[in-house]
Amino acid sequence: MNWFVKWKLHKISTKANPDPAFVLRLEKELTSRVGVSRSWLTWGRVAVSTACTVAVLGSGTGAYAYTSDEVVPDHPLYAMRQTLEDVEMKLATTEEAKTHVEMKQLNRRIKEAQKLRSLNRPLQAAKLEQMSQKVQALIKKVDLNDPKMKEEVRQAALHIEKAHVDLLEGSQESLKDEEEKKTIRELIQHERKTIREHLQTIRELRREQRQKSRE
Amino acid sequence: MDKQHFPQFYRAHIKQVYKFLLFRLGGRKAMAEDLTQDVFIKALNAFESYDPEKGESAWILTIARNHLINTLQKEREQISLEEIEQTMAETTGLAEKMAISYDEQRVLAAIAQLPKEDANIVRLKHLEGWSYEEIAKFSKKTAGALRIQSHRALKALQAILKRK
Numbered sequence: 450m451n452w453f454v455k456w457k458l459h460k461i462s463t464k465a466n467p468d469p470a471f472v473l474r475l476e477k478e479l480t481s482r483v484g485v486s487r488s489w490l491t492w493g494r495v496a497v498s499t500a501c502t503v504a505v506l507g508s509g510t511g512a513y514a515y516t517s518d519e520v521v522p523d524h525p526l527y528a529m530r531q532t533l534e535d536v537e538m539k540l541a542t543t544e545e546a547k548t549h550v551e552m553k554q555l556n557r558r559i560k561e562a563q564k565l566r567s568l569n570r571p572l573q574a575a576k577l578e579q580m581s582q583k584v585q586a587l588i589k590k591v592d593l594n595d596p597k598m599k600e601e602v603r604q605a606a607l608h609i610e611k612a613h614v615d616l617l618e619g620s621q622e623s624l625k626d627e628e629e630k631k632t633i634r635e636l637i638q639h640e641r642k643t644i645r646e647h648l649q650t651i652r653e654l655r656r657e658q659r660q661k662s663r664e
Numbered sequence: 665m666d667k668q669h670f671p672q673f674y675r676a677h678i679k680q681v682y683k684f685l686l687f688r689l690g691g692r693k694a695m696a697e698d699l700t701q702d703v704f705i706k707a708l709n710a711f712e713s714y715d716p717e718k719g720e721s722a723w724i725l726t727i728a729r730n731h732l733i734n735t736l737q738k739e740r741e742q743i744s745l746e747e748i749e750q751t752m753a754e755t756t757g758l759a760e761k762m763a764i765s766y767d768e769q770r771v772l773a774a775i776a777q778l779p780k781e782d783a784n785i786v787r788l789k790h791l792e793g794w795s796y797e798e799i800a801k802f803s804k805k806t807a808g809a810l811r812i813q814s815h816r817a818l819k820a821l822q823a824i825l826k827r828k
Contacts, residue, residue: 454821454825455818458790458791459790460765461768465682465683465687466682467679467696472679475674475704476675479671479705483667522693523694527694
């Protein structure tokens with residue numbers, strides 16, 4: 450009978466299901482665009498999935514998925530990493546903690562992109578541009594001109610920006626489209642200029658702090 | 665349609681759209697997620713002008729199909745949906761990326777050996793999860809005719825698997 454074939458098809462279909470964290474994340478984005486508040490059932494699902502992923506975080510597989518450099522997009526454990534990162538962001542309650550988590554995750558995205566490049570699977574120009582926008586948004590948030598901003602946060606943000614420029618420079622060779630190459634070149638120029646300005650700001654702030662401490 | 669109904673529309677179709685894209689992208693989950701996101705954003709932007717008489721599934725499937733072709737044409741020019749569906753026959757990539765067993769791989773390879781319409785009904789109904797009524801709206805056949813075709817296609821599939 451057809452039951453064997455139907456069973457195999459059902460198994461394949463189940464394996465092809467989207468990751469629940471992705472489904473929830475996309476739903477959240479779409480509902481925020483529509484301006485609809487989520488039902489209690491959806492909030493309930495979010496609470497249960499958060500609790501489950503916190504439990505996974507304590508497990509060995511969870512720790513590997515979260516920390517290993519081998520886990521890149523398309524790796525079987527990548528979905529677990531994304532879920533753990535969502536939980537990490539939700540657990541960050543203060544603005545400072547959220548910025549710290551954002552910096553950590555952006556740094557990780559850059560490392561993943563570098564790993565993909567070494568595996569001959571470079572990111573497309575559109576993805577690199579999206580990453581640039583996130584880096585720029587982070588730099589604005591960190592506000593490197595603010596004297597009260599902690600030195601290590603400023604340095605970390607600058608490190609992310611430099612790593613991103615390296616990534617963009619390395620990605621140029623793999624792009625075939627001239628328009629995409631042009632976009633990447635413009636991004637590199639813009640980011641190099643931003644880095645120079647930030648380094649200048651940091652030097653001036655340090656000079657002011659040294660003068661204040663002498664006084 | 666009012667955009668307030670969009671979340672309900674999303675929940676009804678997210679799995680089917682994702683699977684439709686995943687199988688045609690050779691199991692590339694990250695890319696399937698990206699394209700799924702793009703498809704639903706496009707659908708949201710056009711939701712107010714969408715006519716419910718035309719059928720939700722047919723509408724979202726058309727958006728997904730067109731977006732898939734446009735995206736893959738950036739990698740390879742002049743690719744058609746038929747050529748994309750041909751990649752579903754190349755099961756090695758799918759096996760690695762989706763961790764499917766040897767038996768399951770044989771089933772996917774056997775589907776590719778069916779006549780085109782039979783392969784299509786098996787994929788849409790049994791792999792991607794569309795109902796016969798939904799498939800009827802975009803295939804110009806009745807749900808009853810599709811049920812019979814699906815039953816015959818599964819018998820043919822079983823015969824192919826027994827042969828090997």
